[in-house]
Amino acid sequence: MAIEECSELVNALCKYRRGRNTDEDVITEIADVMIMAEQMAFIFGQEEVQKEKERKQLRLLDRIRKIQKEKHDGKGKD
Numbered sequence: 001m002a003i004e005e006c007s008e009l010v011n012a013l014c015k016y017r018r019g020r021n022t023d024e025d026v027i028t029e030i031a032d033v034m035i036m037a038e039q040m041a042f043i044f045g046q047e048e049v050q051k052e053k054e055r056k057q058l059r060l061l062d063r064i065r066k067i068q069k070e071k072h073d074g075k076g077k078d
């Protein structure tokens with residue numbers, strides 16, 4: 001079921017990219033995947049999933065800050 005819903009979202013995004021799908025088509029598939037993800041988190045461990053999600057969000061924030069710093073430090077060169 002989860003694999004099927006993920007596959008439907010991938011297909012909806014591919015069609016959207018080619019202009020053959022609407023925002024609503026993608027939104028409904030996102031909702032399906034989010035519902036499945038919540039169910040899987042319940043099965044695998046909501047606390048562990050939340051911790052991993054926070055770890056990855058912090059890692060992403062760190063990467064964004066690093067890029068911003070590189071852009072800032074690079075200004076004025078050349």
Ligand SMILES: [Mg+2]
Nearest residue numbers: 005008029032
């Ligand atoms: Mg679906």
